[in-house]
Amino acid sequence: MTPIPPGSLMILGALLLPLLGRAWAARGGLVLTVLSLFHFLSFDWDASSDLVLLGQSLQWIRIDSLSWPFLLVFHIAAIVAAIYALHVDDVKQHVAAVTYAGAAIAAAATGDLISLFVCWELTAITSVFLVWARRGEAAYRSGLRYLIIQVASGVLLLSGAILQYNDSGSLAFGSFLSGGSPTRGGWLVLASFGIKAAFPLLHNWLQDAYPKATVTGTVFLSAFTTKLAIYALARGFRGFEALIEIGCVMTLFPIVFAVIENDLRKVLAYSLNNQLGFMVVGIGIGTELAINGTVAHAFCHILYKSLLFMSMGAVLYRVGTTQATRLGGLHRSMPWTTTFCIIGAGAISGFPLLSGFVSKSMIITAAAEEHYFWPWVILLIASAGVMEHSGIKIPFFAFFSHDAGHRVQEAPRNMLVAMGIAAFFCVILGVYYPMLYKLLPNKDFDYHPFTSPHVINQLQLLMFATLAFVVLKKTGLYPAEKESINVDSDIVYRRWLPKFNRGVGHLVAVGDKAMRQDALLILNDFAVALSRRFAGDGLLGRTWSSSTMTAWATVLLAACLALYYLA
Numbered sequence: 001m002t003p004i005p006p007g008s009l010m011i012l013g014a015l016l017l018p019l020l021g022r023a024w025a026a027r028g029g030l031v032l033t034v035l036s037l038f039h040f041l042s043f044d045w046d047a048s049s050d051l052v053l054l055g056q057s058l059q060w061i062r063i064d065s066l067s068w069p070f071l072l073v074f075h076i077a078a079i080v081a082a083i084y085a086l087h088v089d090d091v092k093q094h095v096a097a098v099t100y101a102g103a104a105i106a107a108a109a110t111g112d113l114i115s116l117f118v119c120w121e122l123t124a125i126t127s128v129f130l131v132w133a134r135r136g137e138a139a140y141r142s143g144l145r146y147l148i149i150q151v152a153s154g155v156l157l158l159s160g161a162i163l164q165y166n167d168s169g170s171l172a173f174g175s176f177l178s179g180g181s182p183t184r185g186g187w188l189v190l191a192s193f194g195i196k197a198a199f200p201l202l203h204n205w206l207q208d209a210y211p212k213a214t215v216t217g218t219v220f221l222s223a224f225t226t227k228l229a230i231y232a233l234a235r236g237f238r239g240f241e242a243l244i245e246i247g248c249v250m251t252l253f254p255i256v257f258a259v260i261e262n263d264l265r266k267v268l269a270y271s272l273n274n275q276l277g278f279m280v281v282g283i284g285i286g287t288e289l290a291i292n293g294t295v296a297h298a299f300c301h302i303l304y305k306s307l308l309f310m311s312m313g314a315v316l317y318r319v320g321t322t323q324a325t326r327l328g329g330l331h332r333s334m335p336w337t338t339t340f341c342i343i344g345a346g347a348i349s350g351f352p353l354l355s356g357f358v359s360k361s362m363i364i365t366a367a368a369e370e371h372y373f374w375p376w377v378i379l380l381i382a383s384a385g386v387m388e389h390s391g392i393k394i395p396f397f398a399f400f401s402h403d404a405g406h407r408v409q410e411a412p413r414n415m416l417v418a419m420g421i422a423a424f425f426c427v428i429l430g431v432y433y434p435m436l437y438k439l440l441p442n443k444d445f446d447y448h449p450f451t452s453p454h455v456i457n458q459l460q461l462l463m464f465a466t467l468a469f470v471v472l473k474k475t476g477l478y479p480a481e482k483e484s485i486n487v488d489s490d491i492v493y494r495r496w497l498p499k500f501n502r503g504v505g506h507l508v509a510v511g512d513k514a515m516r517q518d519a520l521l522i523l524n525d526f527a528v529a530l531s532r533r534f535a536g537d538g539l540l541g542r543t544w545s546s547s548t549m550t551a552w553a554t555v556l557l558a559a560c561l562a563l564y565y566l567a
Contacts (some may be wrong), residue, residue, distance in 0.1 A: 006040040006043070007036060007103065010078070010099065011098075017098065026086045029098045033075065034531065048062050060115045061111070062110060072299075074302075080303075081220045081305045081418070082505075083418040093129070093216065097130060099126040113165075114161065121154040123150075127225065128147040131217065138212055153195040154192070155190070162185070163183075167185060176237060177238075182237070193227075194228035198250070200250060205489050206226070209221070209267040210265065210266075210268075215316050218309050244281050246283075246284070247280030247375075249277070250274065264324055267394060268308050278294075285372065289366040290366035292441060297362070297363060300426075303425045304354075307344035310419050310422065311338075317411065318409060322398070327401070328401035329399070337415075349387040350386075350462070351430075352459070354427065355425065355427075355436075361458065364383070387465035396562070
């Protein structure tokens with residue numbers, strides 16, 4: 001029998017969740033994710049399976065050294081998120097979440113562009129319901145913008161696949177580079193991957209949609225869409241040096257917005273952008289160490305970013321807001337959530353003995369080894385920046401800072417269990433890092449993160465970032481938190497496009513009014529002229545003699561005969 005791809009159990013099984021009823025849908029979703037993990041683990045490391053469809057051979061299963069770690073961490077993230085969502089009494093959310101996670105897993109396991117496109121679009125169509133499930137005008141508008149952008153990414157992918165097939169005769173999902181530069185179809189595919197990876201100027205769908213999603217929906221969203229894009233970039237554009245510059249920009253610009261942002265879930269969305277930049281730089285460098293660092297960082301990032309979003313989701317669930325100006329003092333009411341958040345903040349900042357340290361340092365070292373001096377400097381600066389906006393700002397403003405007077409219950413038990421599992425991985429991957437390194441694509445590499453230079457340099461960066469935060473807060477120079485909308489590249493559709501539409505609409509209205517007035521004047525003059533001609537004393541209204549009419553009939557007949565003979 002032809003095996004079914006990983007993730008298919010989740011996609012197909014999600015259709016049956018409504019039959020279980022509201023009380024059992026959440027548990028059914030968790031069971032599906034666990035069964036899918038066991039199904040995936042039954043495959044070999046180099047498994048593949050082809051399917052012939054409409055005369056084309058499609059490799060709908062390809063599991064190799066690059067896809068295996070992504071498939072594993074996708075399943076872990078799906079299980080953790082399903083546990084986190086056990087309390088949710090909304091069947092639609094569970095169906096959308098399980099299908100979305102299954103589609104992302106299936107996409108990472110495909111070896112052809114058509115199967116990839118189908119799964120790519122399925123992730124877009126299903127994930128938008130996690131935004132709309134929040135309900136309200138803001139969630140609806142944000143979800144609609146998110147859906148348009150994600151579907152556009154799929155259209156670009158399909159267009160690139162068609163061009164690739166036209167040029168090469170192959171639909172294989174492999175490298176799109178030729179002579180170090182993307183092929184004709186590869187440029188469209190790169191744009192498609194760039195949208196999902198939140199490249200600069202293509203990124204704001206992330207900061208727009210993720211904070212608008214439901215408490216549990218954001219956890220699912222943070223794990224799959226962007227990391228699927230990172231996997232796709234690593235598969236198709238390894239060694240494309242332009243990605244180094246793109247990744248460097250991605251690591252820097254979110255720092256500014258994250259510092260001034262008041263919504264802590266939106267801060268995490270900007271932080272997500274920052275971390276994706278490290279991975280994009282690693283893909284652009286393209287060496288074995290850089291690709292290993294990218295895969296390792298994606299693996300760790302999925303878990304600690306999920307942990308941070310879960311902690312902020314717990315705050316939102318209990319307090320009803322994640323606005324920094326309305327929070328503070330929650331460590332008294334939510335001590336476990338505070339602890340887990342601090343672990344996640346330490347992991348994303350790259351503290352030694354936590355997961356972010358053993359993965360991020362690989363990319364920075366790869367940049368140094370390949371003599372990319374300025375990218376190396378930028379990555380160091382970005383490492384200090386992420387400590388400030390995610391390592392300090394998130395736990396400080398949410399759980400400490402001033403006491404906002406909130407006295408709430410600790411997060412529900414299932415939320416705490418999910419956060420505990422994610423926190424465990426943050427610690428275990430940082431301490432027993434060889435276990436993580438064994439999962440990486442390039443097995444024969446010699447790298448040891450816990451050397452004196454690595455540890456000392458990282459601690460210096462972290463201490464410098466902490467000192468800078470303390471000094472700025474004490475001197476009053478730290479940007480004040482304000483309840484406002486900070487406009488990013490979304491200024492295009494929030495302000496510029498509406499103003500442009502209003503301006504064009506005004507010009508069209510003025511032009512339409514002028515044209516209508518002129519047309520009415522012309523028609524009125526024409527009607528007056530006709531009425532004069534057909535009036536009793538007008539040319540066409542008065543009585544003509546028989547001889548005159550006979551003469552005119554003779555002239556017209558002669559003209560017709562002349563035209564006939566001329567023809």
